[in-house]
Amino acid sequence: MPKVVVAMSGGVDSSVAAALLKEQGYEVVGMMLRLWSEPGKEDSNRCCTPDSMAQARRVAAILDIPFYVIDAKDVFRETVVEYFLEGYARGETPNPCLICNRKIRWTFLLDHALALGADFMATGHYARVRKVESDALSLSKGRKVELLRGVDRNKDQSYVLHVLDQEKLKHALFPVGEYTKPEIRQIAEKHGLPTASRKDSQDLCFLAGEDYRNFLQRNAAEMLKPGEIVTREGQAIGSHNGLANYTIGQRKGLGVASPVPLYVITKDAVRNTLIVGTQEQLGSKELVARDVNWVSGETPREPFRAEVKIRYTAKEAEALITPNGEGQAQVTFDAPQRDITAGQAAVFYQNDVVIGGGIII
Amino acid sequence: MIYLDYSATTPVDSRIVEAMSPFFNDSFGNPSSVHRFGQIAEAAVDSSRESVARVLNCSPDEIIFTSCGSESDNLAIRGAAYALREKTGAKWILASRAEHPAVTKTLEHLGKYDGFLIEWLDVNEHGMVTPEIVAKAICGETAIVSVMYANNEIGTINLIKEIAEICRANKILFHTDAVQAAAYLPVDVNELGVDMMSLGAHKFYGPKGVGALYVRKGTPLVPHLTGGGQEFNLRAGTQNVPYIVGFAEALRLTNEEREQRVAHVKPLRDKIIGSVLESIPDSQLTGAMESRLPHHASFAFKGVDGNLLLTLLDAAGFACSSGSACKTGNPEPSEVMNAIGLSREWGLGSLRVTVGVQTTAADVDRFLSELPSLVEKARRLHTNK
Numbered sequence: 001m002p003k004v005v006v007a008m009s010g011g012v013d014s015s016v017a018a019a020l021l022k023e024q025g026y027e028v029v030g031m032m033l034r035l036w037s038e039p040g041k042e043d044s045n046r047c048c049t050p051d052s053m054a055q056a057r058r059v060a061a062i063l064d065i066p067f068y069v070i071d072a073k074d075v076f077r078e079t080v081v082e083y084f085l086e087g088y089a090r091g092e093t094p095n096p097c098l099i100c101n102r103k104i105r106w107t108f109l110l111d112h113a114l115a116l117g118a119d120f121m122a123t124g125h126y127a128r129v130r131k132v133e134s135d136a137l138s139l140s141k142g143r144k145v146e147l148l149r150g151v152d153r154n155k156d157q158s159y160v161l162h163v164l165d166q167e168k169l170k171h172a173l174f175p176v177g178e179y180t181k182p183e184i185r186q187i188a189e190k191h192g193l194p195t196a197s198r199k200d201s202q203d204l205c206f207l208a209g210e211d212y213r214n215f216l217q218r219n220a221a222e223m224l225k226p227g228e229i230v231t232r233e234g235q236a237i238g239s240h241n242g243l244a245n246y247t248i249g250q251r252k253g254l255g256v257a258s259p260v261p262l263y264v265i266t267k268d269a270v271r272n273t274l275i276v277g278t279q280e281q282l283g284s285k286e287l288v289a290r291d292v293n294w295v296s297g298e299t300p301r302e303p304f305r306a307e308v309k310i311r312y313t314a315k316e317a318e319a320l321i322t323p324n325g326e327g328q329a330q331v332t333f334d335a336p337q338r339d340i341t342a343g344q345a346a347v348f349y350q351n352d353v354v355i356g357g358g359i360i361i
Numbered sequence: 362m363i364y365l366d367y368s369a370t371t372p373v374d375s376r377i378v379e380a381m382s383p384f385f386n387d388s389f390g391n392p393s394s395v396h397r398f399g400q401i402a403e404a405a406v407d408s409s410r411e412s413v414a415r416v417l418n419c420s421p422d423e424i425i426f427t428s429c430g431s432e433s434d435n436l437a438i439r440g441a442a443y444a445l446r447e448k449t450g451a452k453w454i455l456a457s458r459a460e461h462p463a464v465t466k467t468l469e470h471l472g473k474y475d476g477f478l479i480e481w482l483d484v485n486e487h488g489m490v491t492p493e494i495v496a497k498a499i500c501g502e503t504a505i506v507s508v509m510y511a512n513n514e515i516g517t518i519n520l521i522k523e524i525a526e527i528c529r530a531n532k533i534l535f536h537t538d539a540v541q542a543a544a545y546l547p548v549d550v551n552e553l554g555v556d557m558m559s560l561g562a563h564k565f566y567g568p569k570g571v572g573a574l575y576v577r578k579g580t581p582l583v584p585h586l587t588g589g590g591q592e593f594n595l596r597a598g599t600q601n602v603p604y605i606v607g608f609a610e611a612l613r614l615t616n617e618e619r620e621q622r623v624a625h626v627k628p629l630r631d632k633i634i635g636s637v638l639e640s641i642p643d644s645q646l647t648g649a650m651e652s653r654l655p656h657h658a659s660f661a662f663k664g665v666d667g668n669l670l671l672t673l674l675d676a677a678g679f680a681c682s683s684g685s686a687c688k689t690g691n692p693e694p695s696e697v698m699n700a701i702g703l704s705r706e707w708g709l710g711s712l713r714v715t716v717g718v719q720t721t722a723a724d725v726d727r728f729l730s731e732l733p734s735l736v737e738k739a740r741r742l743h744t745n746k
Contacts, residue, residue, distance in 0.1 A: 029676065050689065066676070070672070071668060071690045073691070112669070115673065115741075116673065
């Protein structure tokens with residue numbers, strides 16, 4: 001009987017993932033990571049409050065599977081929180097869920113799962129994996145694992161999983177991705193599992209339900225240095241109170257008087273200036289992504305067309321992708337895209353298959 | 362699954378289940394009732410009390426049945442503290458940080474909410490509160506001293522008789538938590554010379570949810586669970602008749618079979634200690650070697666997350682325990698690990714292995730053959746953090 005560790009959060013999706021795998025005949029073990037919380041805010045951390053831990057423990061008991069909590073506080077702070085702070089210090093808008101998935105869930109937790117004797121690790125993500133015979137012309141022959149969008153397009157979470165490589169995907173199971181959210185709720189009810197899902201929130205777990213600016217204020221106040229607001233044409237028209245306080249595309253709250261609406265276009269961390277411009281200046285057809293992960297493990301040799309998602313909630317847009325060596329890729333959209341934001345990921349899809357992705361420069 | 366956590370709790374001996382069983386339905390009466398149903402239940406409680414008194418070598422009216430060892434500790438310490446304050450204005454209580462939380466938290470509470478002054482006694486590197494430490498710490502104002510008979514985490518046995526003598530000579534009330542000790546050590550209160558002693562049945566093959574407190578006649582005590590007049594007005598609430606019967610029977614059997622139980626567990630424990638220290642690098646025994654509970658082995662491993670080691674052990678089929686164990690993944694070295702002076706690097710990596718009457722030599726061999734590689738795994742994962 002193959003053994004699988006399910007990363008449980010107490011929420012309905014990972015609970016159903018465990019239930020489905022048990023039904024499919026796996027030997028299932030539930031695990032939860034104790035992540036870092038700001039001192040004093042342990043009860044409002046979104047991922048591992050005492051409440052969600054009790055919930056996950058309860059679900060494990062209902063499913064009659066073992067359940068363990070692993071301490072990941074230090075590694076989470078050193079990797080994810082540092083990444084988050086460094087990103088803002090560079091003038092980017094980092095997405096720490098990406099590095100969390102790569103370094104915490106699919107490295108740290110996977111190591112623990114394998115040490116426990118597991119063959120697979122599963123999460124409650126809406127995504128799918130598919131084993132395929134790789135192309136005869138491919139450099140590495142043999143079976144490959146493709147990463148696919150979840151069946152439920154509204155809930156698809158493959159965006160945050162584009163960081164996975166073949167070594168990790170070989171061990172990955174995403175049972176929930178084969179179903180729609182309403183179906184998952186039904187399955188939860190059938191098994192008598194708690195169906196209340198956490199508030200669908202874009203908040204990061206360690207922000208304790210607060211605005212990220214409060215977190216920066218408390219943990220990296222030194223990076224919130226006031227500076228100039230400058231137009232695309234180089235004219236200083238006001239001052240900002242710290243680059244990290246602004247997001248690309250932001251219009252409200254700039255505090256500058258102008259005959260036409262002005263938007264945040266980009267941030268110049270070196271000069272500590274906020275560059276603003278008109279709506280027309282906001283769009284761009286080009287972006288470059290760094291640290292690109294090609295899910296197949298092979299860098300495409302030719303430019304190729306794909307649908308590109310530039311943030312978790314963005315709609316895909318048609319583009320030509322040109323891998324340009326050194327882990328980078330040039331993305332040329334058919335039409336200008338608004339709000340291309342450094343630090344977020346650009347993820348490339350062909351139909352349902354995730355080809356790869358990288359961090360927008 | 363191999364169970365090596367007998368200090369956490371024990372399975373209930375089938376002879377005890379049998380002794381308890383009539384008192385759930387056939388003889389279900391309330392011991393306080395006037396009628397025959399009540400009389401039969403009362404008789405069961407009384408003979409249980411007599412049975413316990415015979416083992417403890419005391420009078421039956423010196424036994425108070427409670428719901429657990431922790432309640433016994435609470436009643437003893439709170440009850441005596443309030444009573445002595447009323448009588449003599451007493452304020453000072455002495456205990457070590459290596460005590461069970463049922464004692465340390467109760468003392469913290471008395472300090473915080475009731476104005477008592479708590480002096481924390483040192484322990485030596487084996488976690489022992491020596492008679493010398495007690496003798497040095499007491500003064501004319503000391504009202505109560507509480508020292509556990511044997512430590513739950515590290516198995517160290519304290520010299521209770523000697524400490525009791527010091528307390529008696531200085532007219533200080535002496536309480537001992539014997540919850541861990543009673544499974545293997547003699548509990549004759551006159552031999553020990555204690556004024557109060559806490560017991561819990563589930564550490565010696567009795568049921569959970571029942572304990573007892575020995576209180577020497579004449580010891581001032583006020584109840585902390587008030588209501589009806591049960592248990593000599595010291596612990597209100599309808600007596601839990603079947604569990605009291607189970608407690609008494611468990612203690613009687615433990616006393617009768619003590620020698621053969623010790624003869625069974627001690628060689629197993631010695632094998633575990635010898636093999637672990639020999640086969641696992643950067644390991645040490647925690648607690649005393651000689652003055653140690655006969656079923657109890659405990660270790661510290663450098664650079665190991667004790668919680669993770671328990672997880673790996675459980676997945677491999679072995680149920681053990683750790684001083685830093687925490688189901689919420691937030692490990693901290695225990696007070697005991699801090700008290701015996703272990704650094705964090707060692708203190709987080711504690712492991713407790715406790716055997717019992719059902720443990721076989723084959724169980725121990727299997728455990729010892731797998732432990733070294735699991736410690737190694739835990740070390741590797743810890744380093745990769």
